[in-house]
Amino acid sequence: MADVSIREAIHDELAHPVADTNTGISNTKLAMWLFLASECLLFGGLITTYLLYKTPLTAEQGPAPKQVYDIPFTSVSSFVLLMSSLTMVLAVAAIERGDHHRVRTWLAATALLGATFVAGQVYEFTVFKGEGMGYTTSRSSSAFYTLTGFHGVHVTVGIIMLVSVLLLSLRGKIPVSRAETVETVGLYWHFVDVVWIVIFAVVYLIP
């Protein structure tokens, strides 16, 4: 049974031509692009809400988000998240070369960097709460936590996907013919990063 993969390859090539779709883009990749397009509107709605509510109604209603931000700290965690996009690209490049060892290394690195970012967010939330900005404190705090929390959940889902792919790869279920799996997860991951760039700029940096 050593030739299972060869038999697979033959079956793949003959019965399932690579670009057997009208657009030449595989169904799954096109679906991911469409999903991400739709996500833009979800985050669009939440970012708009934050911009409308960025200051509390009155000063008595607790601190505004921009009074409690620790820009250097968040810059570092943003940098960590951006670097995870780099490792994700390296993972995709590795699977296309068929270098399974490096695929696993870079997937693990990406998941780890993502987890670092989420940990930083949890820490940041704890500090903000300690400084008197709870979820229900003011309209600004609700908007801030909802927007960044939604993003954090997206990163967490991405980490779960990365770890799942990593486990599948360790069990030998991600051959080169399935390279697109890694690429599709990568699309999602890059999207989550890009959204963070927008959130970091709009929410944290612009006064």
Add this chain to the structure above:
Amino acid sequence: MALIEPGPLALNSGGQSDDFKPLGVLSRPVAPKASWRRWLFTVDHKKIGIMYGTAAMFFFVIGGSEALLIRAQLWAPRGTLLSAELYNQMFTMHGTTMVFLVVMPIGAAFANFLMPLQIGARDVAFPRINAFSFWCFLGGGLFLQSSWLFGGGADGGWFMYAPNSGVLFSPGHGIDFWNLGLIIAGIASLTGAINLIVTVLNLRCPGMSLMRMPIFTWMTLVTQFLLLFAIPVLTAAQFLLMFDRLFRANFFNVANGGNPLLWEHLFWVFGHPEVYLMILPAFGLVSEMLPVFSRKPIFGYPFIVFSGVAIGFMGWGVWAHHMFVSGIGPISVTTFSLTTMFIAVPTGVKILNWTATMWGGKLKFTTPMLFSIGLVTMFTIGGLSGVTHSVAPADTQQTDTYYIVAHFHYVLFGGAFLGFMGGLYFYWPKLFGHMLNESLGKAHFWLMLLGFNLTFGPMHILGLQGMSRRIYTYDAGYGFEIWNKVATIGAFLLASSVALFLFNVFYSRVKAKHLPNPGPDPWDARTIEWMIPSPVPEYNFEPVPTVTRVDDFWYRKYAETPDHRLVRVHATDEVAQPGGATNVHLPSPSYWPIVAAFSLPFIAYGLIYSLWLCLVGGIALVTALYGWALEPPDHPGGDHGDHHGPDDESSEGHAVPVEAPVGIDEKEVETVG
């Protein structure tokens, strides 16, 4: 082929090689010939389409009963049938049910059943996600309706304006049920939209370029794009409302600076594309039916297509005409007045093209044709009253009166619903293999048209007289009595026409046992779904056709002489597919879509009552998603022909070689290679 050792083919994705004996739930169900399991675990787009339609009719009866209660309450001044509280719940649940659980799913039913047939596909791109979408819609809809059993329905109107939607003004759980139920139904719409867009773009048969697609398929594509971008905006707004109501956030809490206008904007940015995505599928159906019964090609195919696309784009720029009296300022009012006037243009183009299609045609007034003409005329009335809303000063007078109620029922019932009814009569043989009775159908049409106009026609007058909507009663002496009585009589006529339709369904089914099969093409139709047997075989097309022009099937039957006369060149039986193909590889059924979908209402109940239920639902969801991702593409021992359905890709998006029967010999392997 020397590379291939004799012996069983293994699943590519697992270590199981010699004896593949998957653990119970990780195998895929084997569908017995006739059983409820055949429907429960199906991934067949036709079965899913039929289930969408059936569920929508079920919710239609619920929403219709609510409407009858409303009309009975308004029969006379100071009615006492419903209390003010109950009346608020009735009109809220009526609107919500009709929009989200009737019109949208009937559109989805046609899109699911018909669109893959029209593009010559074997199934949709993601059959399991398709099943998930349906069960998710059903779960969300039943969850929403279950609010009646848990202390009453939502009471804020289907648009659920803040701050009335807050706990302060609506302390019961009705609005929570509304909110969470529609989030679940939104997930169904979103996954469905992605699935159907990929199907249209990727799975067209050879020769089926975009500009050769049937109009219904085009309108489905536009509709699904509208859903793709409109649903997340509503979902975002509903999450904000959920956090407000369940976790005491401050988004719409006016005391802490929450802005009710934020909800209005988010809701109508969703809500106006929503009305177009409800009407466009019906426009598509009418564009299929009118040419068939006029025996002429559709007039100006590219104009019909591009006006639909234009409606799709312009639909995003008119939302604030729902908010002219909310104080958005003169510049906004002017802008949205203008865009609202402009969007009437592509709609007018369609009306013109349909009229021109009928002009000079050999009209056959069958039931589907009557409903189509009904749509064109009734929608025109509704469209014209719609344009009057773009005149902001007039709209200021009309806001919140029955004039608005009259308008949107003319476009949604007179437009969308009549179109869907015509579509049902038209495609019934494709759905179930027999025709609906024509005489009963025509009686149904005339009774429905009469009831509809008696119900909603007088509401124009009531509105202009100043009768407010959403108020549970009215006083005598304002001249409202007579028209309210007419409307109530009309509503009950309308209900009896629906009963007549349901009777026709059962009557025709019984009668059909003594009638011959109507054959593939009972209407002498134009598009390729009519070249396959009625009812449609499980594999749709075999062989997959090659299309060379718009209305391809028509031109296989007919040719034009030099002086532009039609001559029949082939009998239908010569060009239709006989059916009876075997050995077509189709996606296997799956347990996981329904498990994943039904875990969501558990999470929703949990958010309202006890977070422990969320844990149960969450575990079920995660289990289902992993079961889904890891299940084999086929049931073991399944037949593997050379023809491949779209589910040969796993959920992670790569081609998965399909498991062959155990004990396959080399000769069979050679045929694969």
